[in-house]
Amino acid sequence: MDDLLKQINAKSKEFCQLIEDLNDLQKFKELKNSFKSYVKELYSYLKSAKSEEKKILGQAINDFKNIIQKKLDLMNQKFEIEGSSRNHDPTIFKSEIKFGTIHPLIKLYKKIENILFNMGFSIAQGPEIELDRYNFEKLNMPPYHPARDMQDTFYIFAPQVLLRSHTSSVQIRTLENISPPLQIISPGTVYRVDDIDPQHTPMFYQVEGLVVSENVSFANLKSVLITLLKKIFGDEIMVRFRPSYYPYTEPSAAIDMSCTKCGGDGCQVCSGSGWITVLGSGMVHPAVLKGVNIDPLRYSGFAFGLGLNRLALLYYDLGEIRKLYENDISLWKQL
Ligand SMILES: [Zn+2]
Known part of the structure; x- marks a missing residue:
């Protein structure tokens, strides 16, 4: 179990770093999916864990999940704000704009x-x-x-x-x-x-x-x-x-x-x-x-x-x- 706790700890650090480095929406979506599947994997370990270990492991999984989820939520908000301001910013160049000329x-x-x-x-x-x-x-x-x-x-x-x-x-x-x-x-x-x-x-x-x-x-x-x-x-x-x-x-x-x-x-x-x-x-x-x-x-x-x-x-x-x-x-x- 110690190995698993160590692994969760390392994964937590790895996810934090990846979230911090995010700069595009596509990578953010990929990261969310890999987080979800890792949490799923952890729950399957939890199911098969011995009953005396379940409490510690469950706590560790919950802590990991809460920390990373919070960071992902924040990042989600950031992308939403950027996305909406991009849609409404009249100075953003759109290829369909046709420029005039001096008569x-x-x-x-x-x-x-x-x-x-x-x-x-x-x-x-x-x-x-x-x-x-x-x-x-x-x-x-x-x-x-x-x-x-x-x-x-x-x-x-x-x-x-x-x-x-x-x-x-x-x-x-x-x-x-x-x-x-x-x-x-x-x-x-x-x-x-x-x-x-x-x-x-x-x-x-x-x-x-x-x-x-x-x-x-x-x-x-x-x-x-x-x-x-x-x-x-x-x-x-x-x-x-x-x-x-x-x-x-x-x-x-x-x-x-x-x-x-x-x-x-x-x-x-x-x-x-x-x-x-x-x-x-x-x-x-x-x-x-x-x-x-x-x-x-x-x-x-x-x-x-x-x-x-x-x-x-x-x-x-x-x-x-x-x-x-x-x-x-x-x-x-x-x-
Ligand atoms: Zn002539």
């Missing part, structure tokens, strides 16, 4: 923003629901001015309240509040009545820029916009300025860039011309400066505007504008 328009916008920041521009923002005064009138487009038809406008309360058709409205608001010199960009969503097709959406993104200071010339405009386009599309592109018309700039220029698809040879993207119009620009019209109480004899300025969606089509070679809205994350991730 290609935002990616391109950030690139443009960064280039313009480095040239000294800062950001100005304004409301998307706008007054006619800021969207048209103070931009040298009084009521019934024919140029208003260039932008089919959504009206909320006609004729005074509308969805801005360009972010030039922000420029007027800024000019009213900040005296020159100033150098701003006004990025944001704009709205024009348009059917959705491969090239058009009724809501799109614009980035407009405005510089007003003393001695600002057309050469400054050219330098800023050529630098901007070359930094976006690469030094190899060619840029040309064409006379154009906007009521709020004089002179005005449309800016074409050599086609990014064919390099100027002519293709479907550039309608065979080799050139694509990417920006509108011009020197701020003196009437606009006068309208915000800035002396046009002392100050001059230039302004430009680009449609971010249209530019994204070329930059990512998307083919059609709707791909920017179809939530095809796997496509966006490749861009």
Whole structure:
């Protein structure tokens, strides 16, 4: 019997050590089973033991059983707590989580923003629901001015309240509040009545820029916009300025860039011309400066505007504008 008592003692130490070293649930289950079968074995010894030995052996078995069972219970609690916290911990990585990506328009916008920041521009923002005064009138487009038809406008309360058709409205608001010199960009969503097709959406993104200071010339405009386009599309592109018309700039220029698809040879993207119009620009019209109480004899300025969606089509070679809205994350991730 002494041997058996010694064995129980040794087993007790062995189980204690094994429980202490436990670190996974599977091993814990195995250990519980081997404990159970060892206790069963001990009871079978007890049955066959001599009656005078039964008391001592029974006591030893009970002590062993109680000690180890207590330790196993504690370990069980520990695994349960860990298990439940694992189930509820939102930071635990689950393989079924699908990660998103930055929208290609935002990616391109950030690139443009960064280039313009480095040239000294800062950001100005304004409301998307706008007054006619800021969207048209103070931009040298009084009521019934024919140029208003260039932008089919959504009206909320006609004729005074509308969805801005360009972010030039922000420029007027800024000019009213900040005296020159100033150098701003006004990025944001704009709205024009348009059917959705491969090239058009009724809501799109614009980035407009405005510089007003003393001695600002057309050469400054050219330098800023050529630098901007070359930094976006690469030094190899060619840029040309064409006379154009906007009521709020004089002179005005449309800016074409050599086609990014064919390099100027002519293709479907550039309608065979080799050139694509990417920006509108011009020197701020003196009437606009006068309208915000800035002396046009002392100050001059230039302004430009680009449609971010249209530019994204070329930059990512998307083919059609709707791909920017179809939530095809796997496509966006490749861009
Ligand atoms: Zn082309």
